[in-house]
Amino acid sequence: MGSMMRKKTQVSFVIRDEEERRHKNGVSSLQLDPVQGRLYSAGRDGIIRVWHTGAGTQDRYIQSMEHHTDWVNDIVLCCGGKNLISASSDTTVKVWNAPKGFCMSTLRTHKDYVRTLAYAKDKEQVASAGLDRAIFLWDVNTLTALTASNNTVTTSSLVGNKESIYSLAMNPPGTIIVSGSTEKVLRVWDPRNCSRLMKLRGHADNVKALVVSRDGSQCVSGSSDGTIKLWSLSQQRCVSTIRVHSEAVWALLATENFSHIISGGRDRLVIVTELRNPENFVIVCEETAPILKLCFTADQQGVWVSTSDSDIQCWKLPPLTNLNSETYYNSDVSKTYQTQSLYHIPGGRAIKHYTVLNDKRHILTKDTANNVVLYDVLKACKVEDLGEVDYDEEIKKRFKMVYVPNWFNVDLKTGMLTIHLGQDETDCLSAWVSAKEAGLTSENDQKVNFGALLLQALLEHWNHPNRVNEAGQKVIGNNYFNVPIHTPLIFSEVGGRTLYRLQVGDAGGETEGNLLMETVPSWVVDVAIEMAAPKLNKLPFYLLSHSSCQSKQDRQKKVSVTFQDRLVANDFIQCRKVAEHVVEKIVGGGDVNGASASGKSNATEDSGNDAPEERVELLCCDQVLDPNMDLRTVRHFIWKSNVEFTLHYRVSKQ
């Protein structure tokens, strides 16, 4: 299956609560359904949430729309509130059933982050654009009619953009589309025939916000150069430059009649300006973080504001008929029209820092409110909420002198913990540990592989045909634990596009099973379904008598090292085992201690009175080793090098 050139597939999952009722990161976009009184918000946590907008202080949360695996950058509500289109940094555009909140289809045409959308209401046409420089035009009615079997859609693309597109706007009749990019120019097309109309120069930096008037004759652009420009598209020129912001302008909202522009950006201010008289402007409010999106309330008397923080607030707008800054400023106290928002939808906290503990299983995190939380990666769950404690102190407290190889990476881009498992079997399946020490079983001497256990748990609901052992019994999951069934499981190209996302508990479905067959890499199937034992990590080392040779330098001076000195063992074996080997194979011969000149047999099995580790001491760098310490830990913490790992043994004086 698949082409020969197929990229490596990465397995990832998110550690989170079943229901995440609050945005965990910035909110990139807002859309209002005035009929239903619902507000849709696109989160950088990858989740689109739906809120009640009505008066009152009841819980506004309605539901989450989850399917994106990265920042949702833009959304448009279309078909009178029946459908929602979303654009994400996971490079997909998704079509949603808005009232029910499920994903109807995924468009994978873009090759890089999809950054912006534009909507022509009268034609039910949507355009998407992003960092791959391409603009695609979509007919919404076609998109919503897509099914699993009828899954092809034709799209027209607008070409000519030379750089990454950060903003896009269409007028409602769909006669004009404008794009803004790092090229610093506005490019204008006629979407009806995809013909290029013009290129407007004037901005000195990226253009991140655009609005077009209904008739398509005017356009307003907001740029990272800090200016807002009013353009006449009919005259192909900049009419005026509005300098009300002190930093980059990231969000624009125009009144229906194009008389006023509301703007926000990096300086955290929301400002309403009269377009024809830019000296008439009022600072509506000051937010706590840079402003990402503005959206009118149903009565157009207020504005919903989203920022790079997770809160969403609604602010009252001043009457537009008499915009005079003097009138509204509350003298010295504040230079803003409003200091208190009308409504406030509180957001959650984003995880900003993490530390993987030495056991390569637990992670300590700290969020935007300095809350410290302990997570268990192996079981994909939260262990303990430690509250606002000293993060560094907690890390120190949990230090253990143990070394386990890395087998996963942590990603905080969504503000939640996303775990990327190692990209191939050698990376992902490198962590062998004692099951007893991991607290999975009380039996001695059982070794488990973290990566394998987790893959087995993540895919335990998948009805794979090979899930049968020699005895004809179904083998499901691992024998130790399960992961929460709501855990999102994500397959993606390494460092790139998402291939498939599902929840762990849904893998049992037929469609899901088929998609998994296409997506899951064979080495994962081997481990998680066929229960193949992962390879053991071998660690070579030299074992030398301590008395004859005291240090590294001495060892190097020796002209030849006999082949017996060179050993290979599993990286997790404990020093005790090495001591046993010494007693059995070397000292046990009786050439060292005349007293114990007995055969090999009695040195191993019936040594009830003196254990091997008591008869022989192991040393590394002249440090006596704890018999419970494993070889990789000795190499990591004591030898501190990956080459010429050398241990010495010494017969204890007794």
Place this chain on the structure above:
Amino acid sequence: MPFNSVAETTQGVRKPKFSLSLNRNNAKVLSDENRDTENKDSKESNNNKENRPANKRPPSNTYSNTLNAAKKLKPLTKPLQAVETQQGLELVVVEGPSASPAMLNGHHQSDSQSVGGQYAGSAQWKTPIATLSNLGNTCYLNSVLYTLRYAPRFLHNLHHLVSDLASVEQKLGSIRLKSSSLGRSAAGLATSGTRSWSSKDLLSLGQSDSNAGKSKIQIATEKLHETYFNLRAAESKCINSSSSDANPEPYPPDAFLAALREVNSTFDGNRQQDAHELLVCLLDNIRETCRALSARASRLQLQENGDSNGLGRQTTIDGEGGKQTLGNLRKSWKKRKEAKEARATDKRSSPTEERPSEHEHDERARPGWDFVADDFEGTMVVRTMCLECETVTEKAQAVWELCVPVGEEDTGEEPFRAACLSSEYLRDQNKYWCERCLRYNEARRSVAYSRLPRLLVLQLKRFSGGMEKITRHAPTPLLMPCFCEPCAARAADHPPAHRYILWAVIMHLGQTLTGGHYVAYARDSGGEAGEPRCARGEAAAPPGSFMRTLFNRPRAPPAGCAARDCCVPRARPAACWLACDDDLVKPISNEDFEDLLSAEPKMRSAATPYLLFYVKSEVG
């Protein structure tokens, strides 16, 4: 002082012989744009009969003074005499130039006015120019030595470094051995009122104080100075010899090369070397010497345990400087400097300004002042802006030269500006990991220079990955506008505050990178590249201060410093370009030089500019 060590080498023997005529010339004002004109001629007219007649200024009596002085000195050359005698006589000699301060002033005026003086004609070609012989694949060395010889103010600074070094060392020595003859001579020096250090002292000091105690780095710096001293001496010898058109014997820079090899084994063997690598190594070496001197000077001060007006602040610097990197060290100086200036005046401080502030004089007069950093070090600022959160992260780093790729397209008027001030987007597969967004985003990365050095070195990247050399023509402007941040930020209709004037080019001949030949073209500005008003002379040290007792600075305005009588090239009657090809150095006309740099030179050659040297000049 055990003088016998001087005689160990042939150069050692020659040195004292030539040194008697050291004091004929006057230092000239170093204006960055100066080309010496008529005034200079008048001074030189006595030695060169073909020169134009003297101008309105009556010829000064300098020459006769010097002659007299030379006569007085004459007996000295025969035997190598005791140090005391030598120094005693030397003191008299230095009086010569200092007797005519008017001349100095005159030069100052004329120099600042005579911008763009023209090539004076063939007559001056008779002025002898010392040359360096090739020791076997050492054209890389010679080209760099020639270039630095004509580097504005470089030899002057080197001279003071070496003289301060010798002085501090001697002082330290005298503290250690109070009863020795060394101690006596040091005491003698300290009491002499108006003398400056002459090369003779330096060389003798350098060699007498057994080299065992010196670092290899210091020896290399001293040998570098010695090389320039010997070149100067060779020129002087020719002037003094009866035949006016005698050419100096090529001088073998083997002593310096040997010292250099001690420092850096890269230059071992007779292989071909990269001239740029040598330049970097050489400048590094001088910096290290500066640091060592700075450390020693403060140690000396501690030992003297006395007044600390002069060097009090340095103690702390060196205290923390032990393990610091060079950059940090400089920063700490700078900080101090800036802090000081913020208190005193609101004036912008730039060591490149024509008239440095008082504090800079102070700083420059300090033993161990890192003039290499001041002259050659620029500050590159790399800014990266995440295109999502638009947070800018900034990293500044010191740069010693700007590398300019020899690109495909011509960039017109300012060929290096575009190459040096770059701005690029990090995108597609090369996105930027933003610390704030905690993810990969697009970003814009730009490179700018918050400061460009007084002496700007441009290296043309003529490598294309393999061993092939890009022989494509790259325009080499004689004059270019500055593109440091303050200059670049100016509106288009405002001219930049500085510009850069080409003063040397090192050309590479050959079709491959593995071999070839280096030739240096350097502009001899027509006079000695001394400092117009030597900071050393003007350092207004309070009476009895450490600085004065240590370096014995004359209190009265001096007649320039001793550097111009020691190691800087002899003055030429007029500015001109010199083609320096190992033991063949000849003046060439501006036209010929420009032709050489043009895209289609009439004199077709395989030479391509490799290193370009510009000197900063204030506009207006």
